[in-house]
Amino acid sequence: MxxxxxxxxxxxxxxxxxxxxxxxxxxxxxxxxxxxxxxxxxxxxxxxxxxxxxxxxxxxxxxxxxxxxxxxxxxxxxxxxxxxxxxxxxxxxxxxxxxxxxxxxxxxxxxxxxxxxxxxxxxxxxxxxxxxxxxxxxxxxxxxxxxxxxSAAPPPVASAAAVSRAVPLTLGPTRLRSDAPAEPQPHSYDDLRHPCDDCGAYCCTRLVFPKPRPATNVELDFWRLCLGFPGVEVGIGGDAWSLIVETTCRHLDAGGRCSVYGSPERPLRCSYYDEWKCAYKPRFGGGDTGFLRMGLDEFDAFLADLTFDAAGRVL
Structure with a gap:
């Protein structure tokens, strides 16, 4: 009918x-x-x-x-x-x-x-x-x-539930703090073989989407929209910008480890990820002083320091 x-x-x-x-x-x-x-x-x-x-x-x-x-x-x-x-x-x-x-x-x-x-x-x-x-x-x-x-799925419904189920998230005012790097500690080659052992599972509690560096007031306004959503940050490392979403993989167990490790259910991306080259741990666990993370309040303060030409281009 x-x-x-x-x-x-x-x-x-x-x-x-x-x-x-x-x-x-x-x-x-x-x-x-x-x-x-x-x-x-x-x-x-x-x-x-x-x-x-x-x-x-x-x-x-x-x-x-x-x-x-x-x-x-x-x-x-x-x-x-x-x-x-x-x-x-x-x-x-x-x-x-x-x-x-x-x-x-x-x-x-x-x-x-x-x-x-x-x-x-x-x-x-x-x-x-x-x-x-x-x-x-x-x-x-x-x-x-x-x-x-x-065979399409039904339209989704947004949930106001907490983003994280297993690992506490780390949004807070210390995001922009630029601490002096700690004195480097000597390690043997074998010490560095298992970098995931003392990691907070940052790759399982965040999604990072690279974005072009905004060049106009219009593009910066879109970032303000994004930062209005809970659990969203902007990450800036040099000229590279990224949209960070704090959320938890369904396969992360209470011990901070992958519950489908070694099984076909685990994504290929995770199975072949090189933890020796991981950027998550220094950026979200501390140590990368060249990477800044901003929430909405910090971003508004950041915008106040920018200047533009008459066409809205960032100077």
């Missing part, structure tokens, strides 16, 4: 669609990354990401995969579904000027779009069974879009 389309008068159509949006997905799902799936390692990356709490994957009919972090913005009144900083200086410009009459979120998160599908772990496993590779592990065959629509 075909549903009858709703007919609106001009006056009805001019009323903001936000007034009938009960889930406020634009305030509960932060877009953090996009990628294309062309190789086995891209598919493995998708499996890896879906191991983390609050991470949702979607696929558009154009072939672009989107990664979302599903946690309500800290400024969202979840009971009323309203922004608590609406029309104030604290509200990011990207939110203030977002046009609800062309909103994509409501269609995609309401399951009303046939050009976008949600992919949870079960759906990804079904997709994986229909993917074929050549000898170089390049994808040469994928399911049809009609098959993907038929």
């Amino acid at each position: 075909t549903a009858v389309a709703t007919r609106l008068t001009l006056a009805d159509a001019r009323r903001s669609p936000c007034l009938t949006c009960s889930t406020t997905p634009c305030c509960t799902h932060l877009p953090v990354h996009t990628f294309r799936m062309t190789t086995l390692m891209d598919l493995d990356e998708a499996r890896y990401l879906l191991n983390f709490d609050g991470i949702e994957l979607g696929l558009s009919s154009s072939g672009e995969w989107s990664v979302y972090y599903g946690r309500p913005c800290r400024f969202l009144d979840t009971a009323a579904g309203l922004c608590t900083i609406h029309a104030t200086e604290r509200q990011p410009q990207i939110c203030r000027t977002y046009n609800p009459y062309t909103c994509w979120y409501k269609r995609a998160f309401g399951g009303e779009s046939d050009e976008f599908v949600w992919v949870d772990r079960e759906a990804l496993d079904r997709i994986g069974e229909q993917v074929a590779f050549d000898e170089h592990r390049t994808i040469v065959e994928v399911p049809s879009w009609e098959d993907l629509l038929a």
Whole structure:
């Protein structure tokens, strides 16, 4: 039975669609990354990401995969579904000027779009069974879009639950502290063989997405939007910027170790990760004084020290 389309008068159509949006997905799902799936390692990356709490994957009919972090913005009144900083200086410009009459979120998160599908772990496993590779592990065959629509996951719902289940997170005012490096201690070659032994499992409690260095006030405003979501930081090392999401892999056990170590369930990315070259431990455990992490308050102070030309370019 075909549903009858709703007919609106001009006056009805001019009323903001936000007034009938009960889930406020634009305030509960932060877009953090996009990628294309062309190789086995891209598919493995998708499996890896879906191991983390609050991470949702979607696929558009154009072939672009989107990664979302599903946690309500800290400024969202979840009971009323309203922004608590609406029309104030604290509200990011990207939110203030977002046009609800062309909103994509409501269609995609309401399951009303046939050009976008949600992919949870079960759906990804079904997709994986229909993917074929050549000898170089390049994808040469994928399911049809009609098959993907038929097997799509339901739209996600943001959770306000705590991000971490096993390891305490380390957001705090000491992020920007630049301590003098401690006097280096001598170690033997064998001492350095197992760097994970005294590590806080930082690679299992954070996702790091490299981003271009922002060059304009518009790009910096997007970072302010991102930092409005709990558990999100900006990382700066030299000219390299990254979006950091604090979240926990479902396979991390209470002892801070991988519960699927050595099994086929473990992502290839993790199995072949070179812990001797790990950047997580010095950056999040201390020791890398050339890497800065900022939350929203620090970022606002950072913005106050910047200057721009008339076109908004950072000077």
